[in-house]
Amino acid sequence: MLKQIKTLIIVTAFIISFSENVYAYDTGEIIDISYLIENAAELDQQEVTVSGEAVGEAMNRGSHSWININDSTNAIGIWMSSSEAQKIKYFGNYKYKGDVLKISGTFNRACKEHGGEADIHSITLEIEETGHGEDEQISSTKIAVAALSAALAASLMALFLIEIRSNK
Amino acid sequence: MSSIKIKNQNMGIISYYTGFIVLIVTALMTIPILTSLLFREWNPLLDFIISMSISTIAGLALMSYGIKAKKSKANIQWKHGFVVASLSWILLAVLCAIPYRLSGNTLSLLDAVFDVMSGFTTTGVVLTQDLDHLSNGLNMWRHLLTFIGGQGMIVLALSLLVKETGGAYKIYAGEGKDVELVPNVKGTARQIWKISMVYLIIGTSALWINGIIIGLRPVSAFLHALYIFESSWSTGGFAPMTQNIMYYHSASYEIIAMIIFILGSLNFGLHYAIWHGNSREIYRNIETQSFFATSFAASMIALLWLSKIEAYSDAVMGFRRIVFNILSAHTTTGLGSIYARQFALEWGDFGIMILIIVMLIGGSACSTAGGFKGLRVGIVFKGLIMDIKKILSSERNLRLYKFHHIKDYILEDGAIKSSAIIICCYMTTFAVGTMLGTYYGYPLSESAFESASITGNVGLSIGITAASMPAVLKIYYIVTMYLGRLEFISAFALIGYIFGGIKKACLSKLKH
Numbered sequence: 001m002l003k004q005i006k007t008l009i010i011v012t013a014f015i016i017s018f019s020e021n022v023y024a025y026d027t028g029e030i031i032d033i034s035y036l037i038e039n040a041a042e043l044d045q046q047e048v049t050v051s052g053e054a055v056g057e058a059m060n061r062g063s064h065s066w067i068n069i070n071d072s073t074n075a076i077g078i079w080m081s082s083s084e085a086q087k088i089k090y091f092g093n094y095k096y097k098g099d100v101l102k103i104s105g106t107f108n109r110a111c112k113e114h115g116g117e118a119d120i121h122s123i124t125l126e127i128e129e130t131g132h133g134e135d136e137q138i139s140s141t142k143i144a145v146a147a148l149s150a151a152l153a154a155s156l157m158a159l160f161l162i163e164i165r166s167n168k
Numbered sequence: 169m170s171s172i173k174i175k176n177q178n179m180g181i182i183s184y185y186t187g188f189i190v191l192i193v194t195a196l197m198t199i200p201i202l203t204s205l206l207f208r209e210w211n212p213l214l215d216f217i218i219s220m221s222i223s224t225i226a227g228l229a230l231m232s233y234g235i236k237a238k239k240s241k242a243n244i245q246w247k248h249g250f251v252v253a254s255l256s257w258i259l260l261a262v263l264c265a266i267p268y269r270l271s272g273n274t275l276s277l278l279d280a281v282f283d284v285m286s287g288f289t290t291t292g293v294v295l296t297q298d299l300d301h302l303s304n305g306l307n308m309w310r311h312l313l314t315f316i317g318g319q320g321m322i323v324l325a326l327s328l329l330v331k332e333t334g335g336a337y338k339i340y341a342g343e344g345k346d347v348e349l350v351p352n353v354k355g356t357a358r359q360i361w362k363i364s365m366v367y368l369i370i371g372t373s374a375l376w377i378n379g380i381i382i383g384l385r386p387v388s389a390f391l392h393a394l395y396i397f398e399s400s401w402s403t404g405g406f407a408p409m410t411q412n413i414m415y416y417h418s419a420s421y422e423i424i425a426m427i428i429f430i431l432g433s434l435n436f437g438l439h440y441a442i443w444h445g446n447s448r449e450i451y452r453n454i455e456t457q458s459f460f461a462t463s464f465a466a467s468m469i470a471l472l473w474l475s476k477i478e479a480y481s482d483a484v485m486g487f488r489r490i491v492f493n494i495l496s497a498h499t500t501t502g503l504g505s506i507y508a509r510q511f512a513l514e515w516g517d518f519g520i521m522i523l524i525i526v527m528l529i530g531g532s533a534c535s536t537a538g539g540f541k542g543l544r545v546g547i548v549f550k551g552l553i554m555d556i557k558k559i560l561s562s563e564r565n566l567r568l569y570k571f572h573h574i575k576d577y578i579l580e581d582g583a584i585k586s587s588a589i590i591i592c593c594y595m596t597t598f599a600v601g602t603m604l605g606t607y608y609g610y611p612l613s614e615s616a617f618e619s620a621s622i623t624g625n626v627g628l629s630i631g632i633t634a635a636s637m638p639a640v641l642k643i644y645y646i647v648t649m650y651l652g653r654l655e656f657i658s659a660f661a662l663i664g665y666i667f668g669g670i671k672k673a674c675l676s677k678l679k680h
Binding site: 034037038040041053055056057058059060061065066068070074075076077092093094095109110112114115116117118119136137138142143145146149150152153156157160163164167 | 207209210211214217218220221222224225228231232235239300301302303304382383384385388409410411414415416417419479480481482484485486487488489505506507509510513514
């Protein structure tokens with residue numbers, strides 16, 4: 001009996017020591033997208049929670065839509081119902097900071113429904129932060145440098161063309 | 169003529185034509201300027217005005233320096249052609265990087281130059297940060313650079329020549345192109361652009377319609393279509409979003425892109441022949457035979473291997489995740505339908521090995537593709553068969569061996585030797601890149617994958633290429649992309665010219 005208990009303890013210790021790379025997480029804990037990709041085999045078909053900015057635009061495919069989110073470690077496609085997708089008002093691009101979404105759903109390493117793509121099928125969506133338009137700050141120095149350099153280049157070009165024509 | 173006068177004339181010719189090419193490419197900045205105006209992106213607009221002005225001044229300075237040599241109607245020699253080609257690529261890599269750096273989307277000028285060289289050489293690896301928030305102006309510029317790089321900047325400049333310049337062929341050949349579609353170089357350059365523009369209209373329209381069907385808004389569908397066409401046709405691999413081709417989540421979008429990049433990887437001479445009714449050329453040509461044989465074999469082996477290790481479980485997955493990536497690698501495109509790290513984590517060493525081999529082979533000569541090219545593989549392979557047959561047959565039996573590439577050629581030792589030399593150059597560059605990767609602590613298979621991708625101007629990454637990688641590795645990759653694209657000879661001519669100049673200067677100093 002003692003031998004069996006010893007074996008059990010050793011085996012348990014072994015499993016714990018070699019499982020440090022396998023993420024022990026609660027379903028509510030937010031995971032980085034790059035972590036999902038790095039540990040795709042372990043997390044395949046599991047419910048995960050990710051948080052990231054909606055980028056680009058929603059791509060409506062009938063009852064469901066594709067939303068792409070970027071959490072600054074990587075980006076991933078989220079497959080969600082189109083009615084849920086309509087809740088997202090802002091998508092990130094040059095002029096906008098997109099809504100920050102918290103999404104819980106099933107992660108697929110190679111989704112059978114979507115041709116082997118690594119994706120998340122959303123179960124719940126929460127808008128953590130609403131996006132907004134980005135104010136473009138234009139420095140007056142930049143305007144001056146642009147104007148001066150353009151004037152200089154145009155003058156030199158004119159001189160060069162005059163030189164060429166006079167030599168013909 | 170005194171040696172100083174000859175030297176000045178050489179410098180003048182090189183300077184004039186380099187300046188001309190710089191000015192032509194600089195004029196293209198008008199397109200991102202108009203894009204920025206259209207989308208009311210004021211900072212990118214100013215960035216491009218500053219960049220265009222600096223590049224114009226640089227181009228004019230070079231042309232002004234060389235104008236005397238141009239007026240003297242001095243002959244363009246082979247060395248001038250090669251040096252003009254290699255020098256203009258280096259200068260343009262720096263000048264075209266200015267808008268990247270001014271935008272703040274690259275962490276250093278080195279990163280900006282890296283991305284421009286990646287675009288010009290149609291490699292497609294990226295160090296630009298935050299792609300999802302990039303301005304339309306800068307995105308237009310990135311994809312335009314890869315499109316121009318695919319056809320060749322010198323091809324563009326030569327097609328805009330007012331009249332045929334003596335020796336233009338020598339500059340044209342300096343860019344690693346040798347196909348003559350029509351008897352003069354200007355005409356050939358224009359034919360190359362004509363072919364590309366016809367495909368641009370067809371390919372962009374197909375992707376645009378498909379983009380609207382898959383749910384993109386019309387304007388954004390058009391921009392995405394244009395970018396993905398430019399990237400695919402040039403076998404570049406850039407995409408406007410972080411997820412590359414995965415952003416679209418669409419099999420049809422991937423298939424259209426795949427058709428475009430396969431077409432882009434074929435020789436312009438082949439396109440020209442087919443357009444002029446010689447459709448038999450597609451299966452008679454040694455390059456297409458070589459390409460279809462190697463891509464079919466590689467796809468089949470990869471499918472067998474990845475189904476054995478249960479990476480993908482059905483045919484659709486196999487096509488979209490395996491065949492797509494194999495063909496993207498083989499045509500040296502670099503559009504990826506899986507994440508970079510998935511190659512390392514899920515494909516296994518054998519899968520990585522298949523990708524390395526196809527990336528090194530690459531597409532066709534005188535196409536937009538990189539790698540050491542199917543033509544050279546075909547010639548060396550046929551040469552090997554020829555040697556074996558010669559050994560086995562009687563010494564009295566003299567037989568000519570031929571290969572077909574647009575027309576029939578006699579397989580000579582010279583052609584086999586020059587093909588083998590270029591393949592050796594690629595393999596050496598690949599080996600050094602692999603060693604350097606391992607020196608910096610990356611695993612061997614990953615270092616080899618990245619090195620093959622850079623050497624073959626592919627652009628698929630296994631995760632090594634990042635802004636955080638060592639500066640020495642970035643510089644090595646820039647040099648490798650450049651050497652691979654110009655197929656070594658032009659770059660070697662430039663190095664030889666510089667060292668020759670230094671040696672002469674040192675000797676004359678010693679004499680005095």
